[in-house]
Each structure stands twice: as C-alpha cells, then as structure tokens.
Amino acid sequence: MRKIILQPEKTPFHLERTLECGQVFTWTRTGETWKGMIDGEVVTLRQSGSVISFNGITRKKLIHYLNLDQDLPGVLGAIRLSISNSHAGIPDPVFEAAATFASGLRIIRQDPWECLICFICSQNSNIPAITKRIHALCKKYGEPGQDGQYTFPTPAALSRESPESLRLCSTGYRAEYLSATARVILTDPMFLPRIRALPYSDAKKEIMQLPGVGPKVADCVLLFGFGFYEAVPVDVWIRSIITSRYPEVDLCKGKKQSCSYDDIADWCRLYFGLYAGYAQQVLFASRTCLPEICLMEK
C-alpha cells in the first residue's frame, strides 16, 4: 500500500466520516478498509490516524477525489466569519457541536453522472437502502473488474434497459426516472459538462430539466458532483435542524406556515455564507448526535 501522511492541523481528514456521511454510496467497507472505484480503477483505502494507505490509483488522483487539496480550516473559518457577521459576533453552539462531531469530513469530488444516478435513486429512501440499491445496479449493469468490484453503469448501459428491468434492483418508481435520464445523457453527452461552466442558479435550472431531478436531488448533484458550495440540499433532517435549532429566525418571511425549500436554503446561504453547502453536510452528518435535534417536531 502507498501512503499519504497528513498534517492534522493543516489537512484534517476523516475517511469514515467522509465516505459514510451520505454523500456517496458506491464504497464497500470491510473492517477498516474501503473498496470502490475511482475513474475506472479499483481503489483500496484505509486510514490510521494521520496516515492514509491506498492503492489502485495515483496519489494525485486520490488527492483530487478526496478533495485533500481544499483548505478545510479555511472553509470552516469562512463559515464562522459569516455566522459571526449575521449573528452579531455570537458563536453558534449548534454549528460548533456539529463541526466537532463531523471533524475531518470532506465533500469529495464525485463523477457527476454517478452522483446524478445515485441521488435519483436516493429519493424517499434511507441511506442503507440507497446503498444496497446502488450496489445492485452496479452489479447488474456495470462491468465486472478485479476484487469483486463493478464499474458504475454507463448512460448507454442504463438506456438499453427497460424500466421493468431496472425495477429488479428495487428502484421502485425511480426506474422510469433512471431510464429517461440515462437516455437524455446518452443523446446529449455535453449535458453534464455544460453544467460546470454555469452559475449556480442556472446550473440548477438546467439539471432540474432531467426527469426525477427536483430541487433536492439537483442540489446534491451540484454540491457533490460539481463542487457548487452554494448548493444546500434540504431534506427532512436539515429542515428539522434549521427550524428547531434556529427558531428565532423568520424563515417563512411572514408567510402562512411551513417554509419552502428555498426559504430554508436561502437562509442557510445568508447565514453560513459561500460554503453553506459544506455547513449543511456537517449538520446532516451530525443529525442523530446533536441532542434534541432528533426530536423531529411534527
């Protein structure tokens, strides 16, 4: 195994939190070892303290995939500064508790196509079920590689399958979305590459044209697949955390009752700043461990 030695102060990183925080579903864990594929190659990863052991990929590609070249302390500093600016200099105990709990979590750089398919599969499911579903799709429609790993199914592979066939991977009603979205991407191979060059709101509008992609899936793909840090995916957990832990905020801007997706996402961008997407993921990763957050009000 090759090694990367991290400097914890400068390059905080936690492999388990990074791969198991709900941003990616393609990795398989065995004890302290994770196996998966990056860029078509079978990769093995392990972490012991400040040492990452790896093989199957170049150091450079791994650093890029794990986003180890991002200045994470700088990102956290920017979030804290934004909080401080919109909060009269008062530190935020909710965010600080989450940041401690999720320390070393990084938003990785996923392949946009894989990310898109995974988050179409994610809707209205829990993380264990999503993971199982994705692995079933890879096994059935991907190419077998070494070590029992399968490549992620290509747009062509998913396009030639009927929705009925896709349903066998317990994708349920999402099978139609997968099939239709795969056809769009196959027909227009520049659809996803074009997204990268757009400003966030245009990129979101574009990607929401795809069947099965609403605001939440769009934001996940933009954040995890394209690195748009303004993207704030709002699911039931984030909604609950924001509305229950920041009750003083007038999220709904005087509207009737429950605030909209954009009310919550816009407030997060205002409050957490340019890296609101990262703040969101830190809160999501801490959803069951910040006491009282899990008491979902109904």
Next chain:
DNA sequence: ATCCAGGTACCCA
C-alpha cells in the same frame, strides 16, 4: 405492524 426515508411529478384551486 406501522411509520418513515437525502423527493418528485402531477393535478387542482
């Protein structure tokens, strides 16, 4: 057994 989950499309006022 019941409820819920990294939601979306569609319909209707």
Next chain:
DNA sequence: TGGGTACATGGA
C-alpha cells in the same frame, strides 16, 4: 405559486 397526493421499497 402553492398545497395535496400517488408513487415502490426496505429499514427501523
């Protein structure tokens, strides 16, 4: 524009 509902499936 905004609110209600069907949708398939499996985990807790």
